[in-house]
Amino acid sequence: MLKTGKEHLESLRDGRRVYIGRKLVEDVTAHPAFARAAQTIADLYDFKANAANRDVMSYVDDDGGTYSSYFMRARTRADLAKRSAAHKQISDLSYGLLGRSPDYVASFVTGMAICPEVFGDGADRITAYWRHMRDNDVYAAHAIVAPQAARDPAYYERENRPIPTLRVIEENDSGVVVHGMKMLATGAILANEIWIGNILPLAPENKAESITLAVACNEPGLSLWSRRPLNVPGGAEADDPLSRRFDETDAMVLFDHVFIPWERVFVHNDVALSRELYFRTPAHAYGNHQSSVRFRSKLELVVGLASRIAQSTGADQVPAVRETLGRLASQEALLAGLIDGQLWSAEPWGDYLSYNRRSMYAAMNWCVENYSGIIDVLRELCGGGVLQMPADSSVLDDEELSTIFKEFWHTPQLDAVSRMKLHRLAWDLVGTEFAGRHLQYEKFYAGAGFIVRNHNFREAPWPRFHGVVDDLLSSYGNSAESGDDS
Numbered sequence: 001m002l003k004t005g006k007e008h009l010e011s012l013r014d015g016r017r018v019y020i021g022r023k024l025v026e027d028v029t030a031h032p033a034f035a036r037a038a039q040t041i042a043d044l045y046d047f048k049a050n051a052a053n054r055d056v057m058s059y060v061d062d063d064g065g066t067y068s069s070y071f072m073r074a075r076t077r078a079d080l081a082k083r084s085a086a087h088k089q090i091s092d093l094s095y096g097l098l099g100r101s102p103d104y105v106a107s108f109v110t111g112m113a114i115c116p117e118v119f120g121d122g123a124d125r126i127t128a129y130w131r132h133m134r135d136n137d138v139y140a141a142h143a144i145v146a147p148q149a150a151r152d153p154a155y156y157e158r159e160n161r162p163i164p165t166l167r168v169i170e171e172n173d174s175g176v177v178v179h180g181m182k183m184l185a186t187g188a189i190l191a192n193e194i195w196i197g198n199i200l201p202l203a204p205e206n207k208a209e210s211i212t213l214a215v216a217c218n219e220p221g222l223s224l225w226s227r228r229p230l231n232v233p234g235g236a237e238a239d240d241p242l243s244r245r246f247d248e249t250d251a252m253v254l255f256d257h258v259f260i261p262w263e264r265v266f267v268h269n270d271v272a273l274s275r276e277l278y279f280r281t282p283a284h285a286y287g288n289h290q291s292s293v294r295f296r297s298k299l300e301l302v303v304g305l306a307s308r309i310a311q312s313t314g315a316d317q318v319p320a321v322r323e324t325l326g327r328l329a330s331q332e333a334l335l336a337g338l339i340d341g342q343l344w345s346a347e348p349w350g351d352y353l354s355y356n357r358r359s360m361y362a363a364m365n366w367c368v369e370n371y372s373g374i375i376d377v378l379r380e381l382c383g384g385g386v387l388q389m390p391a392d393s394s395v396l397d398d399e400e401l402s403t404i405f406k407e408f409w410h411t412p413q414l415d416a417v418s419r420m421k422l423h424r425l426a427w428d429l430v431g432t433e434f435a436g437r438h439l440q441y442e443k444f445y446a447g448a449g450f451i452v453r454n455h456n457f458r459e460a461p462w463p464r465f466h467g468v469v470d471d472l473l474s475s476y477g478n479s480a481e482s483g484d485d486s
């Protein structure tokens with residue numbers, strides 16, 4: 001099935017409990033904080049369902065059905081390339097500003113369905129869940145981290161306080177009852193379901209927390225606690241174009257005695273598997289290939305914007321500024337190469353193929369370490385221009401003020417109205433709350449920096465590296481005269 005935008009919006013009117021502060025949102029597709037972003041997601045579904053885009057955006061599976069490309073278990077490099085192209089189309093539509101677009105968690109689950117045997121007696125359940133997502137074109141978000149600073153159940157037991165971290169508190173023949181909280185489900189407010197699990201290691205005694213499951217966003221007892229929405233209703237789109245269209249939402253997920261049937265439980269009482277399933281299957285590689293591709297779309301926006309800003313101030317004529325722009329362009333090319341590396345050094349996985357993990361983790365680390373610096377370059381190029389603009393574009397609706405504005409803000413490079421539009425766009429990427437949230441996102445979307453570097457450590461071919469050193473060491477001796485210490 002290829003869902004349309006209208007069908008997706010309808011699916012969000014399902015009685016879910018979303019809180020903004022103390023206010024319960026009745027309909028996320030109509031609430032001013034979320035309606036515009038919900039429409040952005042709906043537009044993605046319409047793009048995907050459009051017959052003109054089907055070559056890239058969909059595939060025909062073994063059962064003859066047509067599904068979204070990101071549910072494809074790749075058998076050839078061409079399949080991987082097609083998945084990659086679909087990610088690029090989706091991220092281009094959002095300029096890389098939707099981290100958890102519908103293709104993200106779907107790719108994780110598809111990676112798991114490539115080797116379901118890793119799940120032991122949960123193998124059939126994970127395959128069935130992948131099929132359910134694929135057949136219904138489900139948009140899933142995920143929350144796979146325990147709440148910050150609440151990762152020590154012993155403390156809560158000692159102090160006789162309720163443990164905030166999600167855990168199983170009851171189980172019976174039909175399923176489990178879970179209670180507690182998970183962070184931080186980006187996109188969940190606009191999605192259908194949430195994948196819950198553990199990407200960070202758990203202590204052996206924390207078995208009850210190892211629960212890995214999928215749950216519908218409207219499940220009784222589940223609530224989503226939104227962070228402060230970034231879309232400021234009213235005014236013109238040109239005043240804050242990105243905040244308005246692309247606030248993908250972040251929410252804490254609270255479970256109050258929620259029942260989960262066994263068919264949606266994938267890991268239970270197994271702390272090792274609850275984390276390792278992301279690495280013992282191609283889940284992490286499939287999911288985070290999207291992250292690399294998505295970041296590249298964002299980088300294309302940043303590099304283009306940096307150049308346009310430099311043109312608007314005339315700084316593009318300065319050799320040092322051209323050098324800065326050249327460095328930015330080289331960074332985009334570097335990431336493009338790392339993405340190609342994930343494809344060209346694809347890894348066999350049984351009958352299937354996965355993106356190269358080392359290239360994927362190298363790209364992930366590079367993005368985590370460089371985004372703030374890249375945005376700072378754009379900030380520097382903007383100078384004070386971004387704050388030189390009137391508070392909002394309503395100034396253009398007043399004849400007298402508009403005339404003055406057009407006269408005084410005009411420069412040799414650009415007319416006043418175009419300047420305001422350009423600088424507002426830049427400010428939404430470097431200065432607004434939306435921009436700040438993106439700095440935080442790029443640093444933490446895959447875990448803190450030390451976690452990302454640990455993935456690189458884990459996948460590194462240490463025997464090969466050590467062999468190089470050992471070969472060199474054995475090629476000479478310790479004796480000063482003969483070069484031989486025998």
Ligand SMILES: Cc1cc2nc3c(=O)[nH]c(=O)nc-3n(C[C@H](O)[C@H](O)[C@H](O)COP(=O)(O)OP(=O)(O)OC[C@H]3O[C@@H](n4cnc5c(N)ncnc54)[C@H](O)[C@@H]3O)c2cc1C
Nearest residue numbers: 142143144145148183184185186440441444445447448450
């Ligand atoms: C905008 C945004 C969106 C997110 N979206 C999602 C999502 O969709 N799904 C999801 O599951 N999660 C999501 N996350 C959560 C993310 O996974 C966590 O923020 C991340 O794992 C880091 O955990 P933490 O915030 O608890 O930081 P902490 O673990 O508390 O770390 C904070 C800082 O403390 C220091 N530190 C802590 N421990 C160590 C250590 N052992 N060694 C060295 N330094 C250390 C580091 O400086 C680290 O950066 C999102 C986060 C953000 C900010």
